[in-house]
Amino acid sequence: MRVISTHFGDPLQRRLGTYVERGGYEALKKAFSMGPDEVVETVKASGLRGRGGAGFPTGVKWSFMPKEATKPHYLLCNADESEPGTFKDRELMRWDPHQLIEGCLIAAYAIRAKHAYIYCRGEFFETNQVVARAVEDAYEKGYAGEDIFGSGNDIAVTVHQGAGAYICGEETGLMNSLEGRRGEPRVKPPFPAAVGVFGMPSTINNVETLAAVPHIVNNGEEWYRQWGTESSPGTKLFCVSGHINKPGNYELPLGFPLSELIDDVCGGIRNGNGLKAVIPGGSSVAILNSEEARRCRLDYEGCIDVGTMLGCASVIVMDDTTDIVKQVRRMVDFYAHESCGQCTPCREGSAWAAQIMKRIEIGEGTVEDLDTLMEVTEQMVGTTICVLSDSVAPPVQSSIQKFRADYLALISEQESAGAT
Amino acid sequence: MPEMVTLTIDGTEVKVPKGTTILEAAKQVGKVIPHYCYHPGMSSPAMCRMCLVDVEGAPKPQASCVTTVMENQVVDTESSASVANRRGVLEFYLVNHPLDCPICDMSGECDLQDFVHAEGRDHGRSVEPKRVFGRDDFGGDVLFYGDRCVMCTRCVRFMSEVEQDERLTVVERGNRSVIDTFFEKGLDGTEWHGNIVDICPVGALVSKEFLHKTRAWDLDHTPSICASCSQGCNIELHTAENLVQRVKPRENLEVNAWWMCDYGRHDYEWINHGQRIEAPLVRDATGSSRTTGWKDALTSLLEGASGLNGTSVQIVVSARGSNEDLAALTKLQDVMGGGDKVFRVSQADEESALPGFPTLARRKDLGPNVGGAELLGISRVGESDGTGGLEAVKDHDGIIIVLGDNLEDQDETFGANAGLYVYLGTHECAATKAAHLVLPVTTFAEQEGTFTNHEGRIQRFWPALQPPGMARPAWLILGAVLAELSEGVAPRSAAEAFMNLAEAVPALRGLTYEGMGLSGSVSETAQHASLD
Numbered sequence: 013m014r015v016i017s018t019h020f021g022d023p024l025q026r027r028l029g030t031y032v033e034r035g036g037y038e039a040l041k042k043a044f045s046m047g048p049d050e051v052v053e054t055v056k057a058s059g060l061r062g063r064g065g066a067g068f069p070t071g072v073k074w075s076f077m078p079k080e081a082t083k084p085h086y087l088l089c090n091a092d093e094s095e096p097g098t099f100k101d102r103e104l105m106r107w108d109p110h111q112l113i114e115g116c117l118i119a120a121y122a123i124r125a126k127h128a129y130i131y132c133r134g135e136f137f138e139t140n141q142v143v144a145r146a147v148e149d150a151y152e153k154g155y156a157g158e159d160i161f162g163s164g165n166d167i168a169v170t171v172h173q174g175a176g177a178y179i180c181g182e183e184t185g186l187m188n189s190l191e192g193r194r195g196e197p198r199v200k201p202p203f204p205a206a207v208g209v210f211g212m213p214s215t216i217n218n219v220e221t222l223a224a225v226p227h228i229v230n231n232g233e234e235w236y237r238q239w240g241t242e243s244s245p246g247t248k249l250f251c252v253s254g255h256i257n258k259p260g261n262y263e264l265p266l267g268f269p270l271s272e273l274i275d276d277v278c279g280g281i282r283n284g285n286g287l288k289a290v291i292p293g294g295s296s297v298a299i300l301n302s303e304e305a306r307r308c309r310l311d312y313e314g315c316i317d318v319g320t321m322l323g324c325a326s327v328i329v330m331d332d333t334t335d336i337v338k339q340v341r342r343m344v345d346f347y348a349h350e351s352c353g354q355c356t357p358c359r360e361g362s363a364w365a366a367q368i369m370k371r372i373e374i375g376e377g378t379v380e381d382l383d384t385l386m387e388v389t390e391q392m393v394g395t396t397i398c399v400l401s402d403s404v405a406p407p408v409q410s411s412i413q414k415f416r417a418d419y420l421a422l423i424s425e426q427e428s429a430g431a432t
Numbered sequence: 433m434p435e436m437v438t439l440t441i442d443g444t445e446v447k448v449p450k451g452t453t454i455l456e457a458a459k460q461v462g463k464v465i466p467h468y469c470y471h472p473g474m475s476s477p478a479m480c481r482m483c484l485v486d487v488e489g490a491p492k493p494q495a496s497c498v499t500t501v502m503e504n505q506v507v508d509t510e511s512s513a514s515v516a517n518r519r520g521v522l523e524f525y526l527v528n529h530p531l532d533c534p535i536c537d538m539s540g541e542c543d544l545q546d547f548v549h550a551e552g553r554d555h556g557r558s559v560e561p562k563r564v565f566g567r568d569d570f571g572g573d574v575l576f577y578g579d580r581c582v583m584c585t586r587c588v589r590f591m592s593e594v595e596q597d598e599r600l601t602v603v604e605r606g607n608r609s610v611i612d613t614f615f616e617k618g619l620d621g622t623e624w625h626g627n628i629v630d631i632c633p634v635g636a637l638v639s640k641e642f643l644h645k646t647r648a649w650d651l652d653h654t655p656s657i658c659a660s661c662s663q664g665c666n667i668e669l670h671t672a673e674n675l676v677q678r679v680k681p682r683e684n685l686e687v688n689a690w691w692m693c694d695y696g697r698h699d700y701e702w703i704n705h706g707q708r709i710e711a712p713l714v715r716d717a718t719g720s721s722r723t724t725g726w727k728d729a730l731t732s733l734l735e736g737a738s739g740l741n742g743t744s745v746q747i748v749v750s751a752r753g754s755n756e757d758l759a760a761l762t763k764l765q766d767v768m769g770g771g772d773k774v775f776r777v778s779q780a781d782e783e784s785a786l787p788g789f790p791t792l793a794r795r796k797d798l799g800p801n802v803g804g805a806e807l808l809g810i811s812r813v814g815e816s817d818g819t820g821g822l823e824a825v826k827d828h829d830g831i832i833i834v835l836g837d838n839l840e841d842q843d844e845t846f847g848a849n850a851g852l853y854v855y856l857g858t859h860e861c862a863a864t865k866a867a868h869l870v871l872p873v874t875t876f877a878e879q880e881g882t883f884t885n886h887e888g889r890i891q892r893f894w895p896a897l898q899p900p901g902m903a904r905p906a907w908l909i910l911g912a913v914l915a916e917l918s919e920g921v922a923p924r925s926a927a928e929a930f931m932n933l934a935e936a937v938p939a940l941r942g943l944t945y946e947g948m949g950l951s952g953s954v955s956e957t958a959q960h961a962s963l964d
Contacts, residue, residue: 177605179605194602194605199476199477199478199495199498348606348607349606350605350606351605351606351607352605352606352609353583353602353604353605353606353607353608353609354477354479354583355479355480355481356479356480356481356482356521356524356525356582356583357481357520357521357524359524359583359606359607359609360524360525360527360528360607361524362606362607363527363563363606363607364524364527364558364560367560368560371560384557391516391517391520391523391524394491394492394493395481395484395492395493395517395520395521396481397478397479
């Protein structure tokens with residue numbers, strides 16, 4: 013079952029002509045006839061939740077925008093996909109760029125914005141080119157720009173290529189970056205719907221969220237709700253990587269069992285190995301051990317039930333040959349490298365945690381280091397401007413709690429070496 | 433009247449205007465919430481995360497520097513979460529801080545040192561090697577010790593928001609981020625960069641001039657007024673061993689806020705200058721001179737004057753003289769028969785305002801009491817470099833009294849024709865050769881008194897140094913002479929001298945010495961002028 017990934021693998025879909033032949037831009041026309049408020053209501057009723065990681069209801073977010081556009085409004089598409097383990101937005105953009113552009117146009121129309129920015133990750137060279145080309149085509153045929161389809165609606169679309177910083181995927185960091193400033197998250201409040209990019213009311217949505225919008229507008233909220241659960245409706249792309257036989261992007265209804273995803277959809281674990289751990293939502297969420305993974309359902313609530321988060325559904329599967337300490341050390345290194353450096357706990361804490369992890373990995377750790385790690389990462393939760401800092405705690409803490417033996421093995425090796 | 437909000441901070445109810453931050457509101461109940469990045473004169477990035485406090489109903493601690501007060505809010509700055517957060521942030525700072533307090537200029541007045549002592553852990557848990565940036569010359573008077581930096585970005589924000597000349601920035605990110613200049617441009621040529629040393633909460637930015645000069649705890653702090661222009665910036669003189677070691681701005685939102693210019697900041701060596709006149713000097717008709725005591729000197733003065741009844745008295749004063757000094761001299765002049773009153777002052781080519789606080793500027797008049805001199809009817813003469821204009825005085829054959837003007841442009845013939853030439857000053861020069869009396873007076877740093885700034889604000893200063901030898905304040909010397917001549921009572925304190933002045937000058941009526949306090953009062957005429 014595919015909604016947004018129907019045309020993955022078909023290069024023809026990138027062409028505007030093909031996209032239109034296959035029913036493209038009909039949703040935009042329909043949206044124009046519905047009026048902005050009805051579009052918002054439809055998306056609200058569909059239960060679509062933000063696919064960037066937080067899972068905030070999209071229609072509700074749109075409804076925060078002022079009803080009268082006394083100032084320019086902006087729609088921002090967050091295409092700065094950079095969570096380790098995630099590769100869904102890139103695929104959505106390179107196979108089906110017009111689906112995203114149409115989603116952006118509908119969303120912009122719904123929030124009364126006349127300008128949509130697609131902030132694309134710097135490293136996505138090919139993707140950038142594909143999307144930029146598609147935007148050019150859309151302009152040429154009058155699907156974007158001034159007076160779209162003669163409807164009187166003006167919506168400009170600009171593709172902006174980032175410079176490759178994880179923090180620019182944080183919504184306000186992205187805004188600063190788009191304005192030409194350092195990519196540093198802003199203090200909230202004010203929230204983007206009041207003061208966003210260029211100081212104007214703005215809404216920011218993930219690529220996957222916006223890609224689903226044309227389908228919801230075309231087919232209605234009930235159609236979308238046929239998949240998923242009551243509180244997590246619809247389908248979701250799962251980026252499965254790691255020690256499985258068939259890694260890749262899989263579009264599945266939310267609420268899909270994780271064990272079925274691994275065993276059936278992805279063809280099981282490589283070499284028939286046992287399952288050691290799964291990270292279900294990208295590097296920022298808690299690691300599951302095999303027992304938890306077996307009973308995890310892949311929707312927002314199901315993940316919370318087993319003590320983790322769905323995040324952006326980047327499923328990283330690790331078999332029983334995996335060195336958990338090394339994996340977590342690499343994640344912490346990533347955060348230390350990507351911290352913008354504003355907030356003290358994140359700037360100092362992430363680098364410090366990375367130093368401790370490195371020491372443990374090379375066999376120079378102590379048992380006290382584990383307590384220090386737990387406390388240091390705890391001190392980084394809820395104390396900073398954005399949640400990059402908070403993201404260090406789940407992998408570190410969950411791995412120490414669930415795979416303590418792995419850590420202790422490295423520590424005791426050192427201790428016994430010291431004894432001889 | 434702004435709308436008021438009532439809230440409770442640490443159990444104490446407080447009423448503050450709507451829009452006030454929790455951090456500012458807490459100050460009103462005497463609670464300073466520890467912070468680094470926040471400074472009242474600049475925007476708040478809320479990035480140091482020290483000032484997080486518990487707000488009832490909020491899911492997590494709030495940054496008190498950007499969270500504004502709400503009606504019936506209950507704030508706890510000492511909750512276990514707030515204290516744990518501060519303890520945690522302080523430990524994070526020390527992960528890479530070099531703890532080189534023994535050789536750091538900031539030691540003793542450092543916010544990191546103070547807060548760690550107050551609330552930090554006894555022992556840090558970090559055993560990792562520390563990150564090393566080393567030292568960098570930022571140009572101007574500023575040296576940067578990157579390892580001590582807590583990345584509060586106050587300096588970056590001062591340059592971009594207050595001086596509005598972006599010379600500093602943050603480069604790199606994460607814990608590699610560091611303050612830097614733009615290539616080799618640095619701070620050279622900026623006129624207010626000394627302030628970034630003041631606002632640096634730690635020893636990351638230090639003054640080259642003050643580098644390793646004295647320990648902070650050996651300095652005495654005396655409230656004073658900058659004597660370098662007519663703005664009247666409120667300052668503190670930091671002294672040790674009877675020398676001014678450095679000058680720091682003192683907060684006064686009406687005058688200079690938290691800032692002062694580099695020109696005024698570094699213009700203090702003249703106060704320490706040696707070779708002072710230390711004892712009264714009396715020169716007789718034969719040209720031979722003798723140093724003597726005050727009683728003898730004043731007797732000589734009165735004797736010299738008594739033979740000259742009816743001649744005019746020409747006075748030359750300096751714009752560095754206090755209101756009390758100048759008033760004592762003008763009154764004495766009136767009693768002795770009256771005459772011309774002049775002062776000279778150097779001028780800068782142009783005013784140089786601080787863009788982010790434009791009512792503060794290095795004014796054109798490079799003297800602190802031009803306002804006071806003009807209020808007392810003393811006229812400005814001479815060139816803009818503070819020379820010339822004394823042709824009429826120079827050859828005057830009556831009485832000449834010079835107070836404070838160093839007469840450096842004049843030669844030995846100055847006052848040679850005078851019946852009586854009295855020089856009250858700090859240093860001898862060619863033009864004092866003909867003086868019948870050379871009387872040592874104190875500088876503003878050695879006496880109490882007031883200056884009147886460019887907008888008519890009268891501000892007090894306090895003695896920071898011991899005067900050399902027998903030097904005395906001019907108001908005391910001249911007051912004693914006046915008392916003899918008019919059979920009055922000489923003022924015994926600067927307060928009394930000011931009281932005499934306030935009674936005599938209509939514009940100052942109603943002002944009291946005590947009432948001026950630390951931040952000064954605006955005279956009536958100035959208030960009227962601003963109302964017109």
